[in-house]
Amino acid sequence: MQEIDLLIHSASQVCVVPGYDGPQRGERLGDLGIVEDGAVAVKEGRIVAVGKSVELRADYEAETMIDANGRTLTPGFVDPHTHLPWYGDRANEFEMRLGGASYMEIMAAGGGIMSTVRSVRQASLDELVADNLPRLARMLRYGTTSAEMKTGYGLEKAAELKQLDAMWQLSQRQPVEMAFTFLPAHAVPAEWHGRTDAYVNYVITELLPAGAEWMQKHGVTLFCDVFCEAGVFDVAQTRRILTRAAALGFRLKVHADEFEGLGGTKLAVELGAVSADHLVKTPDADISALGQGETIAVGLPGTPFGLAEREYTPAKAILAAGGALALASDCNPGTTWNESMQMVIALGCRYMELTQAQALAAATLNAAYAIGCGAEIGSLEPGKQADILILDTADYRQLGYRYGTNLVQTVIKKGQVVVE
């Protein structure tokens, strides 16, 4: 008998979601590698074995035993695209929109992204941290064990660095593990209105070096991301920023094709970006490029849902082209304030026509690859970090089918029970 720390046994299904060799691409998406009547053995925060309950109970002597009692085990959800940390809310703007106000009327009333930028700039670091801790607690309770967070509500040096510092503190103060993204090119701030090229120069000469310095000081690799969209940053501006960022040691991401297909996805593939995100209006040529390259396509179905729009990421076309698709929440105060990846799965099933198995793999394994962590998290394979959910159901197919409530009963992060 081998001594281990934790054995979770008697699960109706262990959804392994195999993917040591890379994300699940194209038609392979949805391979869950289910072990029925299964168990997972954990030692020092890592998975050491997955197999039949009867076998693992014979092979391992565990300090802690958890009887899953016919429930389902899945990898912890990975949310590879959020806009935490932000400050305040925009419930009034949502109300105005429902009341029929136009985008311009909302802007005139002080709404839109600059409203959150003003709030974030004014908030102290402590306020920013305190405002986001409950959001992370909700994410965790609904099963998200790792998440990406980003800047982009500072849009000036001090406030962008304050957002980075807030992320850092948040990563130290609760269990959700984080990937950090630097997004000073999220919007052209009001004070640079009409001078986009000048703002791009400022990003390149002032903000990226400041981000690079922060990165070295903290010993983590940052992603650099750009909002490549009509009326924001065009493909040439996006290329300038990302090329400079890559030279400074950032890994790359792109916001592309949310409202118009400019070619941002193709650029992402060309530059070897880890992910291209949104992808609603993605042109056919860019979908083909996803099939050829390594860049993960991240669908954010909460965003069109949040805005009651009718068009979603063309998942079937991306998969038919051989692309690797992940899901994320895009959780943010303007378009979609939802912390639950279960809700994202429910939306992905209905509006991206994914099966529950495809959506689950996209929200775990492929989402882990979308933040460059596919070798560490996102599946229940030996050697990986023990980030495990116990769902209060005997069948993973209740994910997506049911919605609006929480199917997660227990959350295990690095082998420790953090929600029960």
Add this chain to the structure above:
Amino acid sequence: MQEIDLLIHSASQVCVVPGYDGPQRGERLGDLGIVEDGAVAVKEGRIVAVGKSVELRADYEAETMIDANGRTLTPGFVDPHTHLPWYGDRANEFEMRLGGASYMEIMAAGGGIMSTVRSVRQASLDELVADNLPRLARMLRYGTTSAEMKTGYGLEKAAELKQLDAMWQLSQRQPVEMAFTFLPAHAVPAEWHGRTDAYVNYVITELLPAGAEWMQKHGVTLFCDVFCEAGVFDVAQTRRILTRAAALGFRLKVHADEFEGLGGTKLAVELGAVSADHLVKTPDADISALGQGETIAVGLPGTPFGLAEREYTPAKAILAAGGALALASDCNPGTTWNESMQMVIALGCRYMELTQAQALAAATLNAAYAIGCGAEIGSLEPGKQADILILDTADYRQLGYRYGTNLVQTVIKKGQVVVE
């Protein structure tokens, strides 16, 4: 100082949702009667006063004090249309649909409503009760303090009565209060296929009298409901059933216009039905009728959402006609398994173009009227039952704006804290 049982004070907003005189009709929908820095006084399970915290704290001596600490109070949600109690699930059918299977293929594989009918017929009364208790527990945790439940998965005498008995037991065993509906005309069961008129005769001569007997034995008034829809029961058949039901002492409801506008809504108004539910394809003449009559229009946005359909209840037209609109979940295992009225509000805001205030009033006061209980529940007015939610937010407008998680912190039913 008047002695009371409970004082909840220091709420940023008390959303009273006034409506002693009737539901909020037409343009009035969304009158929340907000008291800022408010308090609610409760004695013997009823609200005795609502007002400013400073005043109520001076006037009342409470055995229990709850400091809402800047949070928001609303009436408990009322869910006036669910399909509890059912047995089993149809996650496999959802998966088939996502995989592209047609309705006919799903039926051929044993899916569809008859799948649930078979499960309910086979389940024992105890199994039926046990399977539904967790659903009610989730409803309560997400803020539903009263709900309608119905038969309609029996479609034969013994099984319909078993569903009634299950409801009765469920109503005794947990805090959510229930309205009971008898729906033997939910579908034409397989064994009556092609003989709809004969099944209608069976409903009228056998099932309605059995329901009436149950009603007298238990001393409660049942609603009788019919699924008036193309290919199910036409308007003439619906009229026969409901007319007989009214004569037997049932109050009336109608499922109308989910897939085709047959005239079921107009019939509901003509017969004085308490509610007409679904109302997606409702003809203009029927919308006008809603404005003239007393029948509440119940929108079920979870149903088109659950099926990824694009058309929803035309709320604006119903309100423009002077109708009274309520919201409900339609929670059922086939089309929309969602227990949360918060999710229904989020859908109502996005797809029925309701403001958060309109959706909240539709999910509380008007929903109470849709089950004939508007004088007892649905608002925070003195004299009404003390069914109160404490939302973990300072602004009710976060309802609908945020979605996917649970904003309800504390649930109070008849003056007792039942979730905290």
